[in-house]
Amino acid sequence: xSLKSIIxxxxxxxxSHGYEIRQRLKDxxxxxxxxxxxxxYATLKKMEQDGLVTKEIVHQEKNPPRKVFFLTEKGKEQxxxxxxEKDGTDFSGFDFFGxxxxxxxxxxxxxxxxxxxxxxxxxxVKLEQLKLEEFKRVRGRMLERGVNHYRVRVIDFxxxxxxxxxxxxxxxxRDLEAPE
Amino acid sequence: xSLKSIIxxxxxxxxSHGYEIRQRLKDxxxxxxxxxxxxxYATLKKMEQDGLVTKEIVHQEKNPPRKVFFLTEKGKEQxxxxxxEKDGTDFSGFDFFGxxxxxxxxxxxxxxxxxxxxxxxxxxVKLEQLKLEEFKRVRGRMLERGVNHYRVRVIDFxxxxxxxxxxxxxxxxRDLEAPE
DNA sequence: CCGATCATGTAACGGGTTACATGATTTC
DNA sequence: GAAATCATGTAACCCGTTACATGATCGG
Numbered sequence: 001x002s003l004k005s006i007i008x009x010x011x012x013x014x015x016s017h018g019y020e021i022r023q024r025l026k027d028x029x030x031x032x033x034x035x036x037x038x039x040x041y042a043t044l045k046k047m048e049q050d051g052l053v054t055k056e057i058v059h060q061e062k063n064p065p066r067k068v069f070f071l072t073e074k075g076k077e078q079x080x081x082x083x084x085e086k087d088g089t090d091f092s093g094f095d096f097f098g099x100x101x102x103x104x105x106x107x108x109x110x111x112x113x114x115x116x117x118x119x120x121x122x123x124x125v126k127l128e129q130l131k132l133e134e135f136k137r138v139r140g141r142m143l144e145r146g147v148n149h150y151r152v153r154v155i156d157f158x159x160x161x162x163x164x165x166x167x168x169x170x171x172x173x174r175d176l177e178a179p180e
Numbered sequence: 181x182s183l184k185s186i187i188x189x190x191x192x193x194x195x196s197h198g199y200e201i202r203q204r205l206k207d208x209x210x211x212x213x214x215x216x217x218x219x220x221y222a223t224l225k226k227m228e229q230d231g232l233v234t235k236e237i238v239h240q241e242k243n244p245p246r247k248v249f250f251l252t253e254k255g256k257e258q259x260x261x262x263x264x265e266k267d268g269t270d271f272s273g274f275d276f277f278g279x280x281x282x283x284x285x286x287x288x289x290x291x292x293x294x295x296x297x298x299x300x301x302x303x304x305v306k307l308e309q310l311k312l313e314e315f316k317r318v319r320g321r322m323l324e325r326g327v328n329h330y331r332v333r334v335i336d337f338x339x340x341x342x343x344x345x346x347x348x349x350x351x352x353x354r355d356l357e358a359p360e
Numbered sequence: 361c362c363g364a365t366c367a368t369g370t371a372a373c374g375g376g377t378t379a380c381a382t383g384a385t386t387t388c
Numbered sequence: 389g390a391a392a393t394c395a396t397g398t399a400a401c402c403c404g405t406t407a408c409a410t411g412a413t414c415g416g
Contacts, residue, residue: 009288064367087281094337099279101267108189110331150289158276168337242394
């Protein structure tokens, strides 16, 4: 699941064609800078074959014809079963590494002299702070556009996480400055 | 990078053979439940070809011979350049979805009646709380074993994140209970 | 005329997952 | 005698990324 689920959800919001799906996802789930074409069209093709969506070709005067996709019953079912699936059922691992790639690095900080770690941590803090401000600006724009409440909550989480990262980086640098 | 970097770091901690690397990574970076064999051996082979590691075969009486890997100078360089690389330089996306898969779902909650959302959020809270307790236990065990300070900090981040998740889920459920 | 936007795609590659295969030794 | 541990691996598959290709129209 994943790109597929997101496309399913997106088509439940409203039927649309590849190019438009890309735009809509770019606005919100901007993993990298919008989903890449390659996989989008490939996934849509696969989903059609699997009977999750149907296609309707809409001709236009000026632009190339659009291929508009609609969810089928099967598609809706699959979306719902994804939606109700529980996450994080697997207790056997540290899933939080993905939340902050910097953690993987800090696992090996013992191989660096403290002064270099401090330097590195401080430059990372600056980056994370810029990002925090960017997220706050995005939140502001979302409110202006009257985005759905749940989606505002999503970026709220992003902001919380960002603050937690900065907080944690400060703790690290305090550890390093303090004579142990 | 990623599995490769982790293996490099692991071999910098101490040279070792495939099976042992797996054990060591299982102890700490337990993504899923220890790295899967398939990719481990494949990656090691590739790394040897690329001149990042060298191999030494150690015969044993009872068990199959071990292939012990050592970092080369090139391997150390590559590890260092990974270590000093900055993370999160890309500002164009919402990287925090990966931190909490539940977020992807909540993006589509508008398609569910509030009562079902509430139900779902509450069951997720319980899960996250169990996980939080598990992380705290793991932290305790790490202290007992005298694990490197930076690595304790890593699980501290995991605990912070876990608390942030629970906090956020509570906010969501309060939103739902409150008459808007 | 250049570059952006609309709209579709293909091809090659890389990394990870699942599942299976082998074979000896140790433990219950 | 079954199951776990030690230790190696292969093969098929899925998903994602990068980069490229096409071709029309519109704005400066």
